[in-house]
Amino acid sequence: MSTAILEALRELQGLDQEIRAIAARITDFDPLLAEVEDPALRLEEEVTAARRRLEQMEDDARRAHRSEQEKLIRLEKLEDRLGQVTNLREEAAARAEVDMLRRSLEIEGRDRLQLADQLDRSRAHLATLEAQASAARAQVEPDQEKLLADREELRARKRALEGSRATLLERVSGPALRVYQSFHQAGRAVVVAGITVDGACGSCFNVVPLQLQNEVRRGSDTLVRCEACGVLLAGILEEAEG
Ligand SMILES: [Zn+2]
Numbered sequence: 001m002s003t004a005i006l007e008a009l010r011e012l013q014g015l016d017q018e019i020r021a022i023a024a025r026i027t028d029f030d031p032l033l034a035e036v037e038d039p040a041l042r043l044e045e046e047v048t049a050a051r052r053r054l055e056q057m058e059d060d061a062r063r064a065h066r067s068e069q070e071k072l073i074r075l076e077k078l079e080d081r082l083g084q085v086t087n088l089r090e091e092a093a094a095r096a097e098v099d100m101l102r103r104s105l106e107i108e109g110r111d112r113l114q115l116a117d118q119l120d121r122s123r124a125h126l127a128t129l130e131a132q133a134s135a136a137r138a139q140v141e142p143d144q145e146k147l148l149a150d151r152e153e154l155r156a157r158k159r160a161l162e163g164s165r166a167t168l169l170e171r172v173s174g175p176a177l178r179v180y181q182s183f184h185q186a187g188r189a190v191v192v193a194g195i196t197v198d199g200a201c202g203s204c205f206n207v208v209p210l211q212l213q214n215e216v217r218r219g220s221d222t223l224v225r226c227e228a229c230g231v232l233l234a235g236i237l238e239e240a241e242g
Contacts, residue, residue, distance in 0.1 A: 060115060
């Protein structure tokens with residue numbers, strides 16, 4: 001019975017090693033995907049920044065327009081008042097204000113033209129960037145899709161292995177399973193090892209005491225663990241490494 005469990009654990013160990021290797025290969029895709037997408041991402045960031053600057057300028061333009069409208073209304077009122085002044089002092093005051101408003105409108109008019117020119121150039125720049133960004137995006141897509149497909153294939157293989165693992169786990173229970181789980185959680189790849197021809201543990205190669213060797217070879221019901229490294233010892237001949 002113990003032998004069957006150890007065999008199942010050996011199989012489990014093989015699956016877990018394969019699952020770990022695939023998981024590492026899946027993780028390797030992250031930097032590759034980032035690298036492939038990088039040129040498109042950079043341009044998209046530039047587009048976002050340019051769009052934000054343009055919005056800011058459009059706000060400024062709207063504000064300037066409102067201020068101009070207000071000044072034009074005030075100017076109109078003042079001009080009306082000029083027609084109704086009753087003495088020279090009032091007239092002089094109203095004229096001074098009209099002059100001031102006209103000068104201010106003149107300056108703002110020049111600023112507005114300058115801003116309109118900047119807005120045109122910013123819009124053109126944004127359009128160029130957007131075109132470059134979508135071209136870059138279209139260019140990275142095939143490479144990206146290839147990488148994603150390759151990664152998906154690995155993920156599917158990993159899921160299949162995990163399915164086999166779950167089925168296998170149903171065949172194992174008791175202390176053997178507990179030893180296995182604790183090794184597995186600690187990230188140790190070898191849990192079950194055989195004994196070499198000269199009586200050493202197949203994992204750490206320390207000599208196993210004769211009495212334990214005999215127990216293992218007899219296929220005893222109790223689990224035998226290597227005194228040096230703790231792996232479960234199975235009554236199989238461990239092939240020499242390499
Ligand atoms: Zn050992």
